[in-house]
């Protein structure tokens with residue numbers, strides 16, 4: 001069910017050159033992996049994942065990635081209110097008896113994995129967070145994952161921090177060691193394809209969080225249907241089982257614009 005909210009922006013933090021964290025004053029109590037639609041009057045409405053959640057607040061890590069998010073970065077100030085609908089969608093699932101999980105976040109895709117890690121740690125589940133970014137400046141939420149008691153491993157493209165290379169290199173080493181019950185990922189789709197494929201090869205469950213252009217956000221308009229499944233990212237996702245996602249024709253290959261045109 002859609003809830004319309006106008007929470008106050010309590011704090012704004014510049015956490016990476018392209019990403020600001022907006023601390024919103026509201027008890028959202030979203031399931032990890034769910035999203036909200038953020039409305040900027042006279043500009044647009046965009047889907048946004050939910051990061052850290054605490055009593056009386058929830059965080060959104062908003063990357064400057066288009067007209068609406070750029071306008072949010074430029075115009076929204078602490079004390080302003082934002083139009084929010086949601087939370088929507090199917091989030092991550094923590095399986096019964098699960099003892100250790102790996103969360104793998106690529107750049108701006110990291111926020112929902114922080115929310116998932118909060119829930120996992122509350123249940124006493126061991127969490128390894130593998131965080132990837134183009135360089136150290138673009139790494140987000142390392143401190144927050146550590147504050148939850150997660151082990152953190154880092155990969156950067158330029159080697160300015162942690163492993164020089166892909167976070168999937170670090171995942172493979174972990175899967176090789178064994179003892180991982182499930183892998184969760186959000187980030188660039190080509191990376192998520194690799195993660196889901198790697199998990200399948202090692203016989204480990206995985207879940208991936210997809211991002212698509214959205215209009216209604218709750219399953220009515222058909223804008224976010226995934227080829228060839230017909231599944232709606234907003235309602236049947238955004239989190240999908242990794243093996244199921246590997247069968248989507250468009251996974252890691254293309255998405256669609258607001259008019260339905262293919263965008264690679």
Ligand code: FES
Nearest residue numbers: 215217221222234
């Ligand atoms: S955005 Fe309308 S069905 Fe998903």
